[in-house]
Amino acid sequence: MTEQLLRVMNFCVSRDGIACGPGEDQSLEEPFGLPRPERLFSWAGATASWPNRTDPGGSRGLDDYFTRDFPRNIGAEIMGRNKFGPQRGPWQDHDWQGWWGDEPPFRTPVFVMTHHSRPSFTLSDTTFHFVEGDPKTVLEQAKEAAQGQDVRLGGGVTTVRQFLDADLVDTLHVAVAPVELGSGLRLWDSPDELEDRFNHEAVPSASGVVHHLYWRR
Amino acid sequence: MTEQLLRVMNFCVSRDGIACGPGEDQSLEEPFGLPRPERLFSWAGATASWPNRTDPGGSRGLDDYFTRDFPRNIGAEIMGRNKFGPQRGPWQDHDWQGWWGDEPPFRTPVFVMTHHSRPSFTLSDTTFHFVEGDPKTVLEQAKEAAQGQDVRLGGGVTTVRQFLDADLVDTLHVAVAPVELGSGLRLWDSPDELEDRFNHEAVPSASGVVHHLYWRR
Numbered sequence: 001m002t003e004q005l006l007r008v009m010n011f012c013v014s015r016d017g018i019a020c021g022p023g024e025d026q027s028l029e030e031p032f033g034l035p036r037p038e039r040l041f042s043w044a045g046a047t048a049s050w051p052n053r054t055d056p057g058g059s060r061g062l063d064d065y066f067t068r069d070f071p072r073n074i075g076a077e078i079m080g081r082n083k084f085g086p087q088r089g090p091w092q093d094h095d096w097q098g099w100w101g102d103e104p105p106f107r108t109p110v111f112v113m114t115h116h117s118r119p120s121f122t123l124s125d126t127t128f129h130f131v132e133g134d135p136k137t138v139l140e141q142a143k144e145a146a147q148g149q150d151v152r153l154g155g156g157v158t159t160v161r162q163f164l165d166a167d168l169v170d171t172l173h174v175a176v177a178p179v180e181l182g183s184g185l186r187l188w189d190s191p192d193e194l195e196d197r198f199n200h201e202a203v204p205s206a207s208g209v210v211h212h213l214y215w216r217r
Numbered sequence: 218m219t220e221q222l223l224r225v226m227n228f229c230v231s232r233d234g235i236a237c238g239p240g241e242d243q244s245l246e247e248p249f250g251l252p253r254p255e256r257l258f259s260w261a262g263a264t265a266s267w268p269n270r271t272d273p274g275g276s277r278g279l280d281d282y283f284t285r286d287f288p289r290n291i292g293a294e295i296m297g298r299n300k301f302g303p304q305r306g307p308w309q310d311h312d313w314q315g316w317w318g319d320e321p322p323f324r325t326p327v328f329v330m331t332h333h334s335r336p337s338f339t340l341s342d343t344t345f346h347f348v349e350g351d352p353k354t355v356l357e358q359a360k361e362a363a364q365g366q367d368v369r370l371g372g373g374v375t376t377v378r379q380f381l382d383a384d385l386v387d388t389l390h391v392a393v394a395p396v397e398l399g400s401g402l403r404l405w406d407s408p409d410e411l412e413d414r415f416n417h418e419a420v421p422s423a424s425g426v427v428h429h430l431y432w433r434r
Contacts, residue, residue, distance in 0.1 A: 060416075061430045068286070069282060199276070203422075206418050211279075215277035
Protein backbone atom coordinates (compact mmCIF):
# COMPACT_ATOMS: atom_id res chain seq x y z
CA MET A 1 0.00 0.00 0.00
CA THR A 2 1.75 3.14 -1.20
CA GLU A 3 -1.20 5.46 -0.50
CA GLN A 4 0.12 8.63 1.17
CA LEU A 5 -2.34 10.16 3.63
CA LEU A 6 -2.67 13.72 4.89
CA ARG A 7 -3.35 13.36 8.61
CA VAL A 8 -4.44 15.78 11.33
CA MET A 9 -3.18 14.30 14.61
CA ASN A 10 -3.62 15.19 18.27
CA PHE A 11 -5.38 18.41 17.34
CA CYS A 12 -6.83 19.88 20.54
CA VAL A 13 -10.01 21.94 20.83
CA SER A 14 -12.43 22.93 23.57
CA ARG A 15 -15.95 21.52 23.90
CA ASP A 16 -17.14 24.58 21.98
CA GLY A 17 -14.71 23.83 19.13
CA ILE A 18 -12.08 26.48 19.87
CA ALA A 19 -8.40 25.74 19.20
CA CYS A 20 -6.78 29.09 20.05
CA GLY A 21 -7.51 32.71 20.83
CA PRO A 22 -8.23 35.26 18.11
CA GLY A 23 -5.11 35.61 15.93
CA GLU A 24 -4.30 39.06 17.31
CA ASP A 25 -4.03 37.63 20.83
CA GLN A 26 -1.08 35.40 19.92
CA SER A 27 2.18 36.53 21.48
CA LEU A 28 5.56 35.23 22.57
CA GLU A 29 4.11 34.70 26.02
CA GLU A 30 0.88 33.13 24.78
CA PRO A 31 1.55 31.02 21.66
CA PHE A 32 -2.09 29.98 21.57
CA GLY A 33 -3.47 33.43 22.37
CA LEU A 34 -5.22 31.79 25.30
CA PRO A 35 -4.69 31.90 29.03
CA ARG A 36 -3.74 28.45 30.35
CA PRO A 37 -3.72 26.57 27.03
CA GLU A 38 -2.71 23.45 28.99
CA ARG A 39 -6.42 23.09 29.67
CA LEU A 40 -6.56 21.78 26.07
CA PHE A 41 -3.31 19.75 26.11
CA SER A 42 -2.81 18.33 29.58
CA TRP A 43 -4.22 14.92 28.56
CA ALA A 44 -1.26 14.53 26.17
CA GLY A 45 1.36 15.70 28.64
CA ALA A 46 0.22 13.03 31.11
CA THR A 47 1.07 10.16 28.74
CA ALA A 48 4.26 8.10 28.66
CA SER A 49 4.85 8.88 24.96
CA TRP A 50 4.43 12.67 25.03
CA PRO A 51 7.34 13.83 22.83
CA ASN A 52 8.40 16.53 25.29
CA ARG A 53 8.45 14.24 28.30
CA THR A 54 11.78 14.35 30.14
CA ASP A 55 10.94 12.42 33.33
CA PRO A 56 10.01 8.71 33.26
CA GLY A 57 6.47 7.60 34.01
CA GLY A 58 3.23 8.71 32.44
CA SER A 59 0.06 6.83 31.59
CA ARG A 60 -0.08 3.98 29.07
CA GLY A 61 -3.84 3.87 28.63
CA LEU A 62 -5.94 5.05 25.70
CA ASP A 63 -4.46 8.56 25.51
CA ASP A 64 -0.97 7.15 25.08
CA TYR A 65 -1.98 5.37 21.85
CA PHE A 66 -2.52 8.84 20.36
CA THR A 67 0.73 10.41 21.50
CA ARG A 68 2.76 7.34 20.55
CA ASP A 69 1.21 7.42 17.06
CA PHE A 70 2.57 10.96 16.46
CA PRO A 71 5.80 9.99 14.58
CA ARG A 72 4.58 6.68 13.09
CA ASN A 73 4.97 6.61 9.29
CA ILE A 74 5.12 10.43 9.08
CA GLY A 75 7.62 11.82 6.55
CA ALA A 76 6.77 15.53 6.57
CA GLU A 77 4.65 18.15 8.34
CA ILE A 78 2.75 21.12 6.96
CA MET A 79 1.99 24.03 9.28
CA GLY A 80 0.64 27.55 9.01
CA ARG A 81 2.89 30.46 9.77
CA ASN A 82 0.98 31.28 12.95
CA LYS A 83 1.84 27.85 14.34
CA PHE A 84 5.49 28.59 13.61
CA GLY A 85 5.61 31.93 15.37
CA PRO A 86 3.85 35.11 16.52
CA GLN A 87 5.32 37.40 13.82
CA ARG A 88 3.14 38.88 11.08
CA GLY A 89 4.15 40.39 7.72
CA PRO A 90 7.69 40.31 6.27
CA TRP A 91 10.37 38.72 8.48
CA GLN A 92 12.24 41.45 10.37
CA ASP A 93 15.14 39.06 10.85
CA HIS A 94 15.73 35.33 10.91
CA ASP A 95 16.46 34.97 14.61
CA TRP A 96 13.14 33.28 15.39
CA GLN A 97 13.41 29.51 14.86
CA GLY A 98 10.05 28.35 16.23
CA TRP A 99 8.79 27.57 19.72
CA TRP A 100 10.48 24.20 20.08
CA GLY A 101 14.11 24.85 21.05
CA ASP A 102 17.08 22.99 19.58
CA GLU A 103 15.27 19.63 19.31
CA PRO A 104 11.91 20.19 17.60
CA PRO A 105 9.67 17.12 17.96
CA PHE A 106 8.97 16.84 14.21
CA ARG A 107 12.19 15.10 13.01
CA THR A 108 11.13 15.48 9.36
CA PRO A 109 10.98 18.29 6.82
CA VAL A 110 8.39 20.89 7.93
CA PHE A 111 6.69 23.12 5.36
CA VAL A 112 5.67 26.49 6.84
CA MET A 113 3.07 28.23 4.67
CA THR A 114 3.79 31.94 4.34
CA HIS A 115 3.66 34.72 1.76
CA HIS A 116 7.03 35.97 3.02
CA SER A 117 10.06 34.10 1.78
CA ARG A 118 12.84 32.99 4.07
CA PRO A 119 15.73 30.53 3.71
CA SER A 120 15.32 26.97 5.00
CA PHE A 121 17.15 26.03 8.18
CA THR A 122 17.79 22.84 10.13
CA LEU A 123 17.57 22.17 13.88
CA SER A 124 18.66 18.67 14.83
CA ASP A 125 16.55 16.25 12.69
CA THR A 126 14.02 18.87 11.59
CA THR A 127 14.37 21.13 8.53
CA PHE A 128 11.97 24.06 8.17
CA HIS A 129 11.08 25.19 4.64
CA PHE A 130 9.07 28.35 3.98
CA VAL A 131 6.70 27.95 1.08
CA GLU A 132 4.06 29.98 -0.73
CA GLY A 133 1.29 28.25 -2.65
CA ASP A 134 -2.23 26.91 -2.43
CA PRO A 135 -2.85 23.88 -0.20
CA LYS A 136 -2.77 21.44 -3.11
CA THR A 137 0.66 22.62 -4.29
CA VAL A 138 2.13 22.62 -0.80
CA LEU A 139 0.74 19.12 -0.19
CA GLU A 140 2.45 17.89 -3.37
CA GLN A 141 5.77 19.30 -2.15
CA ALA A 142 5.33 17.73 1.27
CA LYS A 143 4.37 14.33 -0.17
CA GLU A 144 7.46 14.31 -2.31
CA ALA A 145 9.63 15.15 0.69
CA ALA A 146 7.88 12.43 2.73
CA GLN A 147 9.17 9.75 0.34
CA GLY A 148 6.15 7.51 0.49
CA GLN A 149 5.30 8.13 4.13
CA ASP A 150 2.26 10.10 5.29
CA VAL A 151 2.14 13.87 5.81
CA ARG A 152 0.99 15.42 9.08
CA LEU A 153 -1.08 18.60 8.93
CA GLY A 154 0.00 20.29 12.12
CA GLY A 155 -2.29 23.33 12.24
CA GLY A 156 -3.10 25.94 13.36
CA VAL A 157 -6.83 25.88 13.05
CA THR A 158 -6.97 28.25 10.05
CA THR A 159 -4.64 25.98 8.13
CA VAL A 160 -6.63 22.86 9.02
CA ARG A 161 -9.84 24.59 7.85
CA GLN A 162 -8.14 25.61 4.61
CA PHE A 163 -7.13 22.00 3.81
CA LEU A 164 -10.55 20.67 4.86
CA ASP A 165 -12.24 23.20 2.56
CA ALA A 166 -10.01 21.98 -0.30
CA ASP A 167 -10.96 18.36 0.62
CA LEU A 168 -7.33 17.32 0.98
CA VAL A 169 -7.47 15.79 4.47
CA ASP A 170 -7.64 11.97 4.68
CA THR A 171 -7.81 11.35 8.44
CA LEU A 172 -8.34 13.55 11.52
CA HIS A 173 -7.86 12.93 15.19
CA VAL A 174 -9.30 15.79 17.24
CA ALA A 175 -9.15 15.69 21.04
CA VAL A 176 -12.00 17.63 22.63
CA ALA A 177 -11.08 18.81 26.13
CA PRO A 178 -13.71 19.20 28.87
CA VAL A 179 -13.57 23.01 28.93
CA GLU A 180 -15.61 25.83 27.34
CA LEU A 181 -13.60 28.78 26.02
CA GLY A 182 -16.38 31.01 24.65
CA SER A 183 -14.33 32.94 22.09
CA GLY A 184 -11.42 32.31 19.75
CA LEU A 185 -10.76 30.55 16.45
CA ARG A 186 -13.11 27.65 15.90
CA LEU A 187 -12.42 24.33 14.14
CA TRP A 188 -16.14 23.57 13.89
CA ASP A 189 -19.55 24.31 15.29
CA SER A 190 -20.09 20.60 15.98
CA PRO A 191 -18.00 17.41 15.58
CA ASP A 192 -20.86 16.00 13.46
CA GLU A 193 -20.44 18.49 10.65
CA LEU A 194 -17.67 16.45 8.95
CA GLU A 195 -19.83 13.33 8.69
CA ASP A 196 -20.88 14.06 5.13
CA ARG A 197 -17.34 13.22 3.99
CA PHE A 198 -15.86 11.20 6.82
CA ASN A 199 -16.58 8.14 8.91
CA HIS A 200 -16.66 9.34 12.52
CA GLU A 201 -16.06 7.67 15.88
CA ALA A 202 -16.18 9.50 19.23
CA VAL A 203 -14.18 7.76 21.95
CA PRO A 204 -14.35 9.10 25.54
CA SER A 205 -11.14 8.75 27.54
CA ALA A 206 -10.68 8.34 31.28
CA SER A 207 -8.80 11.67 31.22
CA GLY A 208 -12.02 13.54 30.39
CA VAL A 209 -11.05 14.18 26.76
CA VAL A 210 -13.19 12.80 23.93
CA HIS A 211 -11.14 11.59 20.96
CA HIS A 212 -12.90 12.19 17.65
CA LEU A 213 -11.59 10.03 14.80
CA TYR A 214 -12.41 10.66 11.15
CA TRP A 215 -11.43 8.88 7.98
CA ARG A 216 -12.71 9.33 4.44
CA ARG A 217 -15.89 7.52 3.44
CA MET B 218 14.16 6.33 28.25
CA THR B 219 15.80 2.93 27.79
CA GLU B 220 13.19 1.02 29.78
CA GLN B 221 12.32 -2.18 27.89
CA LEU B 222 8.74 -3.30 28.37
CA LEU B 223 7.15 -6.72 28.04
CA ARG B 224 3.86 -6.09 26.26
CA VAL B 225 0.80 -8.22 25.54
CA MET B 226 -0.82 -6.72 22.44
CA ASN B 227 -4.08 -7.36 20.56
CA PHE B 228 -4.78 -10.41 22.69
CA CYS B 229 -8.33 -11.52 21.90
CA VAL B 230 -10.72 -13.20 24.32
CA SER B 231 -14.47 -13.78 24.59
CA ARG B 232 -16.71 -11.98 27.06
CA ASP B 233 -16.28 -14.97 29.34
CA GLY B 234 -12.48 -14.66 29.17
CA ILE B 235 -11.74 -17.54 26.81
CA ALA B 236 -8.88 -17.25 24.30
CA CYS B 237 -8.94 -20.70 22.69
CA GLY B 238 -10.40 -24.16 22.99
CA PRO B 239 -9.00 -26.77 25.38
CA GLY B 240 -5.41 -27.59 24.34
CA GLU B 241 -6.38 -31.02 23.04
CA ASP B 242 -8.81 -29.46 20.54
CA GLN B 243 -6.03 -27.61 18.67
CA SER B 244 -5.38 -29.04 15.22
CA LEU B 245 -4.03 -28.08 11.82
CA GLU B 246 -7.55 -27.17 10.77
CA GLU B 247 -8.39 -25.34 13.98
CA PRO B 248 -5.30 -23.49 15.27
CA PHE B 249 -7.34 -22.04 18.12
CA GLY B 250 -9.20 -25.25 18.89
CA LEU B 251 -12.37 -23.27 18.37
CA PRO B 252 -14.98 -23.24 15.64
CA ARG B 253 -15.06 -19.86 13.86
CA PRO B 254 -12.23 -18.17 15.82
CA GLU B 255 -12.80 -15.09 13.63
CA ARG B 256 -15.55 -14.27 16.12
CA LEU B 257 -12.70 -13.16 18.37
CA PHE B 258 -10.51 -11.49 15.70
CA SER B 259 -12.75 -9.96 13.06
CA TRP B 260 -12.42 -6.48 14.63
CA ALA B 261 -8.70 -6.54 13.77
CA GLY B 262 -9.16 -7.86 10.24
CA ALA B 263 -11.51 -4.96 9.47
CA THR B 264 -8.82 -2.34 10.12
CA ALA B 265 -6.56 -0.64 7.55
CA SER B 266 -3.40 -1.67 9.44
CA TRP B 267 -4.13 -5.40 9.93
CA PRO B 268 -0.74 -6.99 9.09
CA ASN B 269 -2.31 -9.67 6.87
CA ARG B 270 -4.38 -7.21 4.83
CA THR B 271 -3.79 -7.58 1.10
CA ASP B 272 -6.59 -5.40 -0.33
CA PRO B 273 -6.69 -1.62 0.24
CA GLY B 274 -9.33 -0.09 2.46
CA GLY B 275 -10.22 -0.92 6.04
CA SER B 276 -11.29 1.24 8.95
CA ARG B 277 -9.10 3.95 10.48
CA GLY B 278 -11.06 4.45 13.69
CA LEU B 279 -10.18 3.36 17.21
CA ASP B 280 -9.50 -0.31 16.37
CA ASP B 281 -6.88 0.70 13.83
CA TYR B 282 -4.77 2.39 16.52
CA PHE B 283 -4.31 -1.06 18.06
CA THR B 284 -3.40 -2.92 14.89
CA ARG B 285 -1.06 -0.14 13.73
CA ASP B 286 0.70 -0.25 17.10
CA PHE B 287 1.62 -3.94 16.61
CA PRO B 288 5.17 -3.45 15.19
CA ARG B 289 5.97 -0.11 16.90
CA ASN B 290 9.16 -0.31 18.96
CA ILE B 291 9.00 -4.11 19.17
CA GLY B 292 12.35 -5.89 18.86
CA ALA B 293 11.42 -9.49 19.70
CA GLU B 294 8.45 -11.75 20.43
CA ILE B 295 8.03 -14.56 22.93
CA MET B 296 5.42 -17.24 22.24
CA GLY B 297 4.43 -20.61 23.66
CA ARG B 298 4.89 -23.72 21.61
CA ASN B 299 1.12 -24.13 21.16
CA LYS B 300 0.96 -20.76 19.44
CA PHE B 301 3.69 -21.92 17.08
CA GLY B 302 2.00 -25.16 16.05
CA PRO B 303 -0.31 -28.07 16.92
CA GLN B 304 2.45 -30.65 17.56
CA ARG B 305 3.08 -32.02 21.05
CA GLY B 306 6.14 -33.81 22.43
CA PRO B 307 9.46 -34.20 20.57
CA TRP B 308 9.58 -32.80 17.02
CA GLN B 309 8.93 -35.63 14.54
CA ASP B 310 10.60 -33.56 11.82
CA HIS B 311 11.34 -29.92 11.11
CA ASP B 312 8.93 -29.43 8.23
CA TRP B 313 6.47 -27.36 10.24
CA GLN B 314 7.47 -23.67 10.14
CA GLY B 315 4.47 -22.07 11.86
CA TRP B 316 1.04 -20.94 10.62
CA TRP B 317 2.17 -17.80 8.90
CA GLY B 318 3.56 -18.80 5.51
CA ASP B 319 6.74 -17.37 3.99
CA GLU B 320 6.22 -13.84 5.38
CA PRO B 321 5.44 -14.11 9.09
CA PRO B 322 4.12 -10.79 10.45
CA PHE B 323 6.64 -10.61 13.32
CA ARG B 324 9.75 -9.34 11.46
CA THR B 325 11.92 -9.77 14.58
CA PRO B 326 13.50 -12.69 16.43
CA VAL B 327 10.77 -14.91 17.90
CA PHE B 328 11.49 -17.07 20.96
CA VAL B 329 9.32 -20.21 21.03
CA MET B 330 9.23 -21.77 24.51
CA THR B 331 9.51 -25.55 24.35
CA HIS B 332 11.14 -28.43 26.20
CA HIS B 333 12.09 -30.01 22.87
CA SER B 334 15.15 -28.56 21.17
CA ARG B 335 15.19 -27.64 17.50
CA PRO B 336 17.52 -25.53 15.34
CA SER B 337 16.64 -21.88 14.66
CA PHE B 338 15.37 -20.99 11.19
CA THR B 339 14.58 -17.80 9.30
CA LEU B 340 11.60 -16.90 7.11
CA SER B 341 11.91 -13.50 5.45
CA ASP B 342 12.55 -10.98 8.31
CA THR B 343 11.56 -13.37 11.11
CA THR B 344 13.93 -15.80 12.87
CA PHE B 345 12.42 -18.46 15.14
CA HIS B 346 14.50 -19.65 18.08
CA PHE B 347 13.44 -22.63 20.24
CA VAL B 348 14.30 -22.09 23.88
CA GLU B 349 13.86 -23.90 27.15
CA GLY B 350 13.86 -21.99 30.42
CA ASP B 351 11.69 -20.25 32.96
CA PRO B 352 9.88 -17.05 31.89
CA LYS B 353 12.49 -14.78 33.50
CA THR B 354 15.37 -16.43 31.64
CA VAL B 355 13.55 -16.40 28.31
CA LEU B 356 12.61 -12.74 28.82
CA GLU B 357 16.27 -11.88 29.40
CA GLN B 358 17.21 -13.58 26.11
CA ALA B 359 14.44 -11.79 24.26
CA LYS B 360 15.36 -8.38 25.71
CA GLU B 361 18.93 -8.82 24.64
CA ALA B 362 17.81 -9.75 21.11
CA ALA B 363 15.43 -6.74 21.06
CA GLN B 364 18.40 -4.37 21.38
CA GLY B 365 16.67 -1.78 23.52
CA GLN B 366 13.24 -2.11 21.98
CA ASP B 367 10.25 -3.67 23.73
CA VAL B 368 9.37 -7.37 23.72
CA ARG B 369 5.92 -8.61 22.66
CA LEU B 370 4.43 -11.53 24.56
CA GLY B 371 2.40 -13.16 21.82
CA GLY B 372 0.58 -15.89 23.71
CA GLY B 373 -1.10 -18.30 23.80
CA VAL B 374 -3.13 -17.88 26.91
CA THR B 375 -1.15 -20.38 29.00
CA THR B 376 2.06 -18.49 28.25
CA VAL B 377 0.48 -15.12 29.09
CA ARG B 378 -0.77 -16.53 32.42
CA GLN B 379 2.69 -17.92 33.15
CA PHE B 380 4.34 -14.50 32.66
CA LEU B 381 1.58 -12.74 34.60
CA ASP B 382 2.06 -15.17 37.48
CA ALA B 383 5.79 -14.38 37.44
CA ASP B 384 4.89 -10.63 37.45
CA LEU B 385 6.96 -9.99 34.30
CA VAL B 386 4.30 -8.25 32.16
CA ASP B 387 4.46 -4.44 31.96
CA THR B 388 1.47 -3.60 29.72
CA LEU B 389 -1.49 -5.56 28.36
CA HIS B 390 -4.00 -4.80 25.66
CA VAL B 391 -6.79 -7.38 25.67
CA ALA B 392 -9.67 -7.08 23.18
CA VAL B 393 -12.87 -8.61 24.53
CA ALA B 394 -15.18 -9.70 21.71
CA PRO B 395 -18.97 -9.66 22.09
CA VAL B 396 -19.36 -13.44 22.15
CA GLU B 397 -19.67 -16.09 24.89
CA LEU B 398 -17.75 -19.32 24.32
CA GLY B 399 -18.63 -21.31 27.44
CA SER B 400 -15.60 -23.58 27.56
CA GLY B 401 -11.90 -23.40 26.69
CA LEU B 402 -8.73 -21.89 28.11
CA ARG B 403 -9.40 -18.78 30.12
CA LEU B 404 -7.24 -15.66 30.50
CA TRP B 405 -9.24 -14.51 33.53
CA ASP B 406 -12.49 -14.77 35.38
CA SER B 407 -12.95 -11.00 35.16
CA PRO B 408 -11.00 -8.09 33.61
CA ASP B 409 -10.95 -6.48 37.07
CA GLU B 410 -8.76 -9.15 38.62
CA LEU B 411 -5.53 -7.53 37.40
CA GLU B 412 -6.30 -4.20 39.07
CA ASP B 413 -4.24 -5.01 42.15
CA ARG B 414 -1.08 -4.65 40.05
CA PHE B 415 -2.15 -2.63 37.02
CA ASN B 416 -3.89 0.57 36.12
CA HIS B 417 -6.90 -0.41 34.00
CA GLU B 418 -8.97 1.37 31.37
CA ALA B 419 -11.88 -0.26 29.49
CA VAL B 420 -12.59 1.39 26.12
CA PRO B 421 -15.64 0.28 24.11
CA SER B 422 -15.21 0.37 20.34
CA ALA B 423 -17.81 0.92 17.63
CA SER B 424 -16.98 -2.60 16.39
CA GLY B 425 -18.50 -4.13 19.53
CA VAL B 426 -15.13 -5.07 21.04
CA VAL B 427 -14.08 -3.60 24.40
CA HIS B 428 -10.37 -2.79 24.57
CA HIS B 429 -8.93 -3.38 28.04
CA LEU B 430 -5.67 -1.54 28.67
CA TYR B 431 -3.38 -2.26 31.61
CA TRP B 432 -0.11 -0.79 32.72
CA ARG B 433 1.84 -1.26 35.92
CA ARG B 434 0.89 0.82 38.95
